[in-house]
Amino acid sequence: MNTEEPSFLDLLVEAHIGLDRQGPGSPEMIERALDFLKPWDQFERIADLGCGSGGQTLILAEHLRGRITGLDMFPNFVEVLNQRAKARNLSNRVSGIVGQMEDLPFDKHSLDLIWSEGAIDNIGFETGLVHWHNYLKEGGYIAVTCPSWLTRTHPAAVEQFWTGAGSKLDTIDNNIAILQNSGYQFIASFALPETCWTDDYFAPRDNDIQRMLTKYANSNTMKEYAEQNQHEVELYMQYKQHYGYVFYIGRAI
Numbered sequence: 495m496n497t498e499e500p501s502f503l504d505l506l507v508e509a510h511i512g513l514d515r516q517g518p519g520s521p522e523m524i525e526r527a528l529d530f531l532k533p534w535d536q537f538e539r540i541a542d543l544g545c546g547s548g549g550q551t552l553i554l555a556e557h558l559r560g561r562i563t564g565l566d567m568f569p570n571f572v573e574v575l576n577q578r579a580k581a582r583n584l585s586n587r588v589s590g591i592v593g594q595m596e597d598l599p600f601d602k603h604s605l606d607l608i609w610s611e612g613a614i615d616n617i618g619f620e621t622g623l624v625h626w627h628n629y630l631k632e633g634g635y636i637a638v639t640c641p642s643w644l645t646r647t648h649p650a651a652v653e654q655f656w657t658g659a660g661s662k663l664d665t666i667d668n669n670i671a672i673l674q675n676s677g678y679q680f681i682a683s684f685a686l687p688e689t690c691w692t693d694d695y696f697a698p699r700d701n702d703i704q705r706m707l708t709k710y711a712n713s714n715t716m717k718e719y720a721e722q723n724q725h726e727v728e729l730y731m732q733y734k735q736h737y738g739y740v741f742y743i744g745r746a747i
């Protein structure tokens with residue numbers, strides 16, 4: 495048992511660092527999004543923003559031959575991505591860097607594709623799309639997932655949860671209009687299935703949290719962290735028909 499009181503941020507990193515990914519998504523849905531982006535050999539320079547420990551970055555690298563830079567604000571996640579790329583002999587074309595999505599370190603108009611799963615809402619869908627447009631070549635693509643309303647019913651408890659997490663849900667129609675008004679041709683959008691949340695994210699995260707509840711048995715912060723995660727799961731199971739992650743794919747014009 496660990497007697498030190500961990501911070502909320504420590505617990506968040508510890509619960510996520512060993513996971514394949516840090517948010518809802520799956521290899522099948524990455525492939526579904528990639529199907530809209532053929533031919534794949536057009537992508538020489540790719541950025542994966544808010545890459546976490548790089549679950550989706552490595553899947554992208556299996557399909558695309560170009561150079562991929564994963565960017566995330568958490569150095570621990572970036573380090574894991576770089577280790578995973580090295581273990582797969584991909585270090586020559588996959589690398590992780592620490593950075594901020596709202597202040598990208600790339601040359602202007604240098605990227606063929608910007609990928610970002612589960613991260614753009616942290617800086618705002620529109621803010622992200624407008625800022626990132628500067629870094630895409632003309633005709634370059636964007637593929638992002640963003641939590642969105644799927645129906646016209648917007649339960650207050652869900653709204654409250656996402657606002658508390660520093661995010662805001664909008665409807666798919668509004669997000670497509672924002673994409674078009676931010677300098678992109680709309681290509682496609684589709685909602686991630688429930689299994690991307692339950693099987694690909696909540697279940698492995700819960701395994702880690704159960705282990706951590708033993709490790710930090712005396713920690714109130716840990717109890718609070720576990721309760722917060724449980725609340726997120728219960729909220730999703732109760733209201734999943736009304737909201738979910740949606741892929742938005744566009745082309746810079």
Ligand SMILES: C[S@@+](CC[C@H](N)C(=O)[O-])C[C@H]1O[C@@H](n2cnc3c(N)ncnc32)[C@H](O)[C@@H]1O
Pocket residue numbers: 514515516517518519543544545546547548549550565566567568571593594595596610611612613616617
């Ligand atoms: C929900 S996780 C998704 C991670 C990964 N893309 C996935 O789908 O598994 C969101 C990620 O965005 C990163 N992030 C949040 N705000 C950021 C910012 N302003 N700049 C860079 N990274 C950020 C977090 O550190 C976290 O790794």
